[in-house]
Amino acid sequence: MDNQNRKISRQLTKSGIPTKTDLKPFLPSSKRKRKGAYALIECFEEIPCDPCFSACPFKSVKEFANLNDIPVIDFKKCTGCGLCVPECPGLAIFLINEDRDDGKATITIPYEFLPLPEKGEQVWALNRVGEIEGEAKVVEVKTYSKKNHTTVVTLLIPREKVLTIRHFRRKDQNER
Amino acid sequence: MEQVEVLVIGGGPAGMMASLSAVKTGARVTLLEREARLGGQLIKQTHKFFGSYKEYAGVRGIEIVDKLTFLLKEQEEKGKIRILTEAELVLFYQEQTLGYTYKGSLRTLKAQKIIFTTGASERMLPFPGNDLPGVYAAGAIQTLMNVNGVLPGEKYLMVGAGNIGLIVSYQLLQAGASVLGVVEAMPRIGGYLVHASKIRRMGVPIYTSHTILEARGKDKVEEAVITVVDNKYKPITGTEKILKVDAISLAVGLNPLGELLEQRGIKFCFIPELGGFVPWHDENLKTSHPDVYVAGDLAGIEEATTAMLQGELAGLVVAKELRYGNLEEQDKINLITQRLKEFRAGPKSEKTREGQIKLKNG
Numbered sequence A: 001m002d003n004q005n006r007k008i009s010r011q012l013t014k015s016g017i018p019t020k021t022d023l024k025p026f027l028p029s030s031k032r033k034r035k036g037a038y039a040l041i042e043c044f045e046e047i048p049c050d051p052c053f054s055a056c057p058f059k060s061v062k063e064f065a066n067l068n069d070i071p072v073i074d075f076k077k078c079t080g081c082g083l084c085v086p087e088c089p090g091l092a093i094f095l096i097n098e099d100r101d102d103g104k105a106t107i108t109i110p111y112e113f114l115p116l117p118e119k120g121e122q123v124w125a126l127n128r129v130g131e132i133e134g135e136a137k138v139v140e141v142k143t144y145s146k147k148n149h150t151t152v153v154t155l156l157i158p159r160e161k162v163l164t165i166r167h168f169r170r171k172d173q174n175e176r
Numbered sequence B: 001m002e003q004v005e006v007l008v009i010g011g012g013p014a015g016m017m018a019s020l021s022a023v024k025t026g027a028r029v030t031l032l033e034r035e036a037r038l039g040g041q042l043i044k045q046t047h048k049f050f051g052s053y054k055e056y057a058g059v060r061g062i063e064i065v066d067k068l069t070f071l072l073k074e075q076e077e078k079g080k081i082r083i084l085t086e087a088e089l090v091l092f093y094q095e096q097t098l099g100y101t102y103k104g105s106l107r108t109l110k111a112q113k114i115i116f117t118t119g120a121s122e123r124m125l126p127f128p129g130n131d132l133p134g135v136y137a138a139g140a141i142q143t144l145m146n147v148n149g150v151l152p153g154e155k156y157l158m159v160g161a162g163n164i165g166l167i168v169s170y171q172l173l174q175a176g177a178s179v180l181g182v183v184e185a186m187p188r189i190g191g192y193l194v195h196a197s198k199i200r201r202m203g204v205p206i207y208t209s210h211t212i213l214e215a216r217g218k219d220k221v222e223e224a225v226i227t228v229v230d231n232k233y234k235p236i237t238g239t240e241k242i243l244k245v246d247a248i249s250l251a252v253g254l255n256p257l258g259e260l261l262e263q264r265g266i267k268f269c270f271i272p273e274l275g276g277f278v279p280w281h282d283e284n285l286k287t288s289h290p291d292v293y294v295a296g297d298l299a300g301i302e303e304a305t306t307a308m309l310q311g312e313l314a315g316l317v318v319a320k321e322l323r324y325g326n327l328e329e330q331d332k333i334n335l336i337t338q339r340l341k342e343f344r345a346g347p348k349s350e351k352t353r354e355g356q357i358k359l360k361n362g
């Protein structure tokens, strides 16, 4: 898979919202989706940045020939450990788990707002433009990065929304 | 008169690294910083940094400052470096005589080699109402918010979708403010798209091919008028839109801060790709004056990573010219030059590369 020099959509360069075509080459196969959690990197343009590569203990992010390369995941190697999620300065990595019996999925989102939500709390799940997509339950809140203290929050969401939901808002918080 | 070997002016990332590398190579350094603490722009950067993990990527700007300050203090205890804060360079006379203010008095010193790392100042934008209270430079808002803990408004319009505009918007959201929009005159987002996606999913609209027409209000900003612009950046009448904001943040670029060098007759070139008037310098950051070097945003607006690499390079070169170090230093110089090249290899550094070529051609 060659994701370098791939053309990105005008929509993305104008609004920051990727199209399906932008996303497609970065998604795992449907077979892989049924085999546990995976990291989804939504970083489409060449920028001088590589913490995703150095954060992965399993070398699942391919080594960069140049610092400006676009990150590419080898989904065979990705164990879904989630260690890369808080290390990305672009907050562009999400951990997704569609391998569940209840037809739902979880998404782990890097979250840098205070106060943090609590486990079990119901929050508003937001889409890529910040609109409410529905309610979601917080199933995990973890701060494991010693380097930068970014917290990761895992939400339980409908499986068909794994490419739609990208953020959330606590219910007692105002709209921004 | 006080005599020093290496004088570094400006304690931002470039100046801190320049001081460290000159000291480590064996030179004695004096560092002047006009603010009360070291760190420059970095003290207000609460977000995680981009770049290579070799140069602190993924670490927050403010934490990079703590690390570098620690290393500098170590050298200070060994008597290798003198760090003067609240010391502002104000004069640059003939030869290498300089004047600075410190504790209310003007002092002079003579330096064998001087590295200027004074950074840049923020640009303003002309539009009716830009003198109303509530119109700020983005960096000024960042200082108020992240250093002084004060939020100067509740509802913001951000002007400029470069990295600074996008990052400061994000930090405003983190501080609990709302950002009603980011306007950008160019047809596409200038900063990293990952930053744009981030604020977009928090509900902030990004208006490309838009500009601010006017700030309105009685005693302070009450609303902002924005408009669509054509491909020559001319406002298109009839497309105006009013946003009810109480603050406007301008992130429309930076100008290198080099007046003192200009006064001294050092050669400057006008290179828009590097931020405007920049001191001419060679690959080793030497200016038209053989004892004066520059690094960081002053040498061309870029980023903290390149500022640190340039600082490190200038410090090494200067120490080497003073006959410190040994053969290893040349390897280090080559390595840093290589890293700078790699960092600037991507499409986002196209302007910098073009600017560097213009600089070479004088």
Ligand SMILES: Cc1cc2nc3c(=O)[nH]c(=O)nc-3n(C[C@H](O)[C@H](O)[C@H](O)COP(=O)(O)OP(=O)(O)OC[C@H]3O[C@@H](n4cnc5c(N)ncnc54)[C@H](O)[C@@H]3O)c2cc1C
Residues within 6 Å of the ligand: B009, B010, B011, B012, B013, B014, B015, B032, B033, B034, B035, B038, B039, B040, B041, B042, B045, B048, B049, B050, B051, B087, B088, B089, B090, B117, B118, B119, B120, B139, B142, B163, B164, B167, B168, B257, B295, B296, B297, B298, B302, B303, B304, B305, B306, B307
């Ligand atoms: C909002 C924002 C976000 C940014 N995000 C990133 C990022 O994610 N990654 C990245 O790599 N870069 C980032 N940058 C850019 C980075 O902060 C700058 O490129 C970098 O700080 C430049 O370093 P410098 O040392 O050249 O200048 P500065 O940091 O500006 O330091 C210059 C210092 O010189 C001092 N000084 C000036 N004149 C005098 C004088 N006459 N006497 C004594 N002292 C003087 C100043 O007080 C200051 O401390 C960001 C910048 C901003 C504003």
Ligand code: SF4
Residues within 6 Å of the ligand: A038, A039, A055, A056, A057, A058, A059, A060, A061, A073, A077, A078, A079, A080, A081, A082, A083, A084, A085, A095
């Ligand atoms: S989830 Fe774990 S294994 Fe997969 S890319 Fe991230 S760090 Fe590597």
Ligand code: SF4
Residues within 6 Å of the ligand: A041, A042, A043, A049, A050, A051, A052, A053, A071, A087, A088, A089, A090, A091, A092, A093, B194
């Ligand atoms: S760390 Fe994040 S922003 Fe940087 S290259 Fe990797 S995915 Fe992109």
